[in-house]
Amino acid sequence: MRRLLNTLFVLTEDAYLSLKNENVIVQVGDEKLAAVPLRSIEQILCFSYKGASPSLMGKCVEFGVNLSFFSPRGRYYCSILGEKNRNVLLRREQFRIADDETRSLPIAKSFILGKVFNCRWILERAKRDHAMRINVERVTQQSTLLHSAFAEIEGCSSISELRGIEGNAAKNYFLAFDDLVLRSKDDFYFEARSRRPPLDRLNALLSFVYTLLTQDCTAALQGVGLDPYVGFMHVDRPGRVSLALDLMEELRPVLADRFVLSLVNTGAVKPADFEEQENGGVFLNEKGRKVVLATWQKRKAEELTHPFLNEKMPWGLVPYVQSLLLMRTLRGDLDAYPPLMWK
Known part of the structure; x- marks a missing residue:
């Protein structure tokens, strides 16, 4: 409790x-x-x-x-x-902000600032902890590019411009992602992000864990009274949980990407946990899904000190706490939404 x-x-x-x-x-x-x-x-x-x-x-x-x-x-x-x-007043305010780019842009910027900060910090931690095992020059170069994105985010004037900045930042981050794989690099390698279908084992893991994180963010937003389908950065589409996708941007690096890398670098998942389909897609098999799900629950029980609240909590509560902070921002209790910026 x-x-x-x-x-x-x-x-x-x-x-x-x-x-x-x-x-x-x-x-x-x-x-x-x-x-x-x-x-x-x-x-x-x-x-x-x-x-x-x-x-x-x-x-x-x-x-x-x-x-x-x-x-x-x-x-x-x-x-x-x-x-x-x-929750009608809260949701009406959510819808009004979503329809007004001058009000939704600052919140969307916070999501992406949190994402870029966390991506960069993962690269910086890799340099600090594994300098003898990674390509430090390449990781440093990509980290520098991510750092330059902060000013671009602060200075952008539209959601479409912000999407472009986020896309470039994600590309720069993933250009160094393969360096973060420390073992079994012949079996777990990363060249580029691929979806629908994922074309290698590392992409298969990322896609599966992103789905788990999306579900957690959706549940968290529903629990605090927000509509997970109406976002500020992701475009509304039937069946798309746009606000959950917004919220998970800042959480992808620290909750999902770090978890995927730990699965590979600790040997928790093995090549036998995957299957390749005729179209070239690579997916976790039943045994692999069980391993990932069991380890995911253990990871969510591990604790961190929340950088904004300065209180210890399990990682699994982070989507719920960020949803509460977002709800309070929309309600006017907070001047700006504080993204999770982890170190």
Whole structure:
């Protein structure tokens, strides 16, 4: 159980939530883990199989506390909202900002600033930790190009221009990505990003893990009351979770790319975990997917100190915390959206 941003996170999968004297009671079996005054919190995000009592749900409706339910792995189920808190005002504001480029551009810039910062820091960490095993000259060159993108992002005047800057930054980052592979380079090599289908094992891993991260970002946005389909940078398309794709930009390098590299560099995945199709596409097989999913859950349980909040939390909570920060920015509680800028 954690409290961040006036939000109660219930992370114990066997926990049951009930109500006593206007307090949220968190318990496992007969053991009471915590009692939190309901009036002191704004929302509850519950990652438990057991759920909550009807009396607590009713009191949340009465007090205007958003109660959202997820599976322990982060799949969004539903939310309990009071009549005074249907998120309509928040979503109307989200839609207004999405339709006004002068208001959506600063938020989109923050997403991409976070992404470029995190991409560059991954390259800088590789230079620091593995200077004898990588092409330092090439990594330094690409890191310098990423650094120059900061001023371009700050100075750009349109979403389309920002997309171009982001595309160039991603290209520069991936030009050094193969240098970050430290073992089995004959089996796990990277020449360029390929999708639909991925054409090599490393691209297959990236595509699969990006899908997992997209699901986590979608669930997080739904849980805080935002519409994951209406974004500020990615174009609206039927079935596309544009805001989730916006949010995950800053998280790709630190949550997905680092995870993929650790799978390869630790030998957790092997060539036998992949299969090649007739069209040249390479995909994880069933055994490979099980390995990646099990390791993904372990990685999400590892902790970091959030650079903006200065509080420790599991990596798995990061999409939810960033969604809360985004929600508060749209609501006017924060002057600007603070992207995750990890070191």
